[in-house]
Structure formats: structure tokens, C-alpha cells
Amino acid sequence: MKLSHLRRYATRGVIISALVLGTLLTAATAYALLWYLPPSVSESPLTALTWIPGPTNTARPPTDTPPPTSTPTATYAPLAAGEMGVGSYVQVDTGGSGLNIRNAPGLNTSIEFLGFDAEVFEIRDGPREADGYTWWYLVTPVDSSRAGWAAASFLALVANP
Numbered sequence: 001m002k003l004s005h006l007r008r009y010a011t012r013g014v015i016i017s018a019l020v021l022g023t024l025l026t027a028a029t030a031y032a033l034l035w036y037l038p039p040s041v042s043e044s045p046l047t048a049l050t051w052i053p054g055p056t057n058t059a060r061p062p063t064d065t066p067p068p069t070s071t072p073t074a075t076y077a078p079l080a081a082g083e084m085g086v087g088s089y090v091q092v093d094t095g096g097s098g099l100n101i102r103n104a105p106g107l108n109t110s111i112e113f114l115g116f117d118a119e120v121f122e123i124r125d126g127p128r129e130a131d132g133y134t135w136w137y138l139v140t141p142v143d144s145s146r147a148g149w150a151a152a153s154f155l156a157l158v159a160n161p
Contacts, residue, residue: 083157084123084136090155091120099155101148105135112148120158127152 084090092099092115099115105128115121115138124147125137133151140146 084127084152084155086123086125088123089120089141089158089160090123090136090138091158092117092150092154093156094154099150101138101146101150103148105133105149106130107133109149113146115150121150121155 094117096117098117100111101113101115102109103112105126108131120141121138122141123136124139126135126149128135128149133153135149136152136155138147138150138155
């Protein structure tokens with residue numbers, strides 16, 4: 001294409017239209033950049049984390065009260081061989097009918113659940129005497145929610161598992 005062919009399009013109207021269109025596009029670009037760009041660095045950013053200083057090592061004034069001590073727990077004498085007591089393991093022995101495990105020692109207390117024959121329990125408390133029976137507080141070693149009082153007459157001592 002020759003330069004002479006382009007001169008016929010270079011009229012005053014085409015040049016003015018091109019300048020106006022260029023100016024409008026430049027103004028629109030500048031407006032878009034100012035509108036959509038994030039705020040300038042001079043503005044303070046929003047706080048995402050609040051710094052809270054830790055406590056200081058302030059000396060406490062001495063007090064006349066002594067520090068608390070531990071409460072002594074009950075100690076039990078070692079059990080003789082074949083003797084039931086706290087810490088020993090027993091199993092239910094009713095001949096197949098099961099044993100009512102109760103919420104307190106005595107025959108008139110509510111039944112928590114039925115202990116099955118050969119089910120093993122650990123003795124955690126007792127003995128208590130009520131209604132002509134010796135009662136022990138039993139807990140299943142595998143499920144602490146299965147716990148309650150049972151009459152010793154229906155329990156057989158087993159070796160610690």
C-alpha cells in the first residue's frame with residue numbers, strides 16, 4: 001500500500017475524531033484505575049491482630065496462711081490370698097440368672113443394670129453390710145459407666161487380669 005492511499009483518509013474530520021476518541025479512552029482508563037485500585041499506602045490498614053501484652057512478674061506480698069497440702073487418702077492393708085477387698089477382681093457367679101447391680105447397698109435400692117455370669121469387675125469400695133449381705137462397689141474395667149453395688153454372696157474372686 002502506498003502512502004498516497006493513506007492520505008485520502010487523513011482528513012481533518014478523521015484526525016479530530018481520532019484525537020477525541022483517544023482522549024475519551026485515556027480519561028476512562030484513568031477513572032477506572034483511580035476507582036478500582038486499592039487505597040494508597042498513606043491510609044492506615046485495617047487492624048487484623050490486636051497485640052495484648054502478657055502479664056508482668058509482679059511480686060506478691062507474703063501471706064500468713066500456709067499453702068494448701070494434699071488430703072490423705074485411705075490406705076488399705078494388703079489382702080491375703082483368696083480375700084476380697086478394694087483393688088481385687090471378681091466375677092459374677094449366679095448359675096446363669098445374672099446379678100442385679102444396684103445404686104446403693106441394700107435390696108430395696110434401685111437396680112442400675114444386670115451383671116452377666118462370668119462378667120469381671122474391679123472392687124472399688126466396700127464392704128458395707130445391709131439386709132443380711134456384704135456389699136461391694138464394683139466397676140467394669142472396660143466401661144466405667146457400668147458400676148454399682150453387688151452382694152458378695154454372688155461374686156467369685158479371680159486373678160488380676
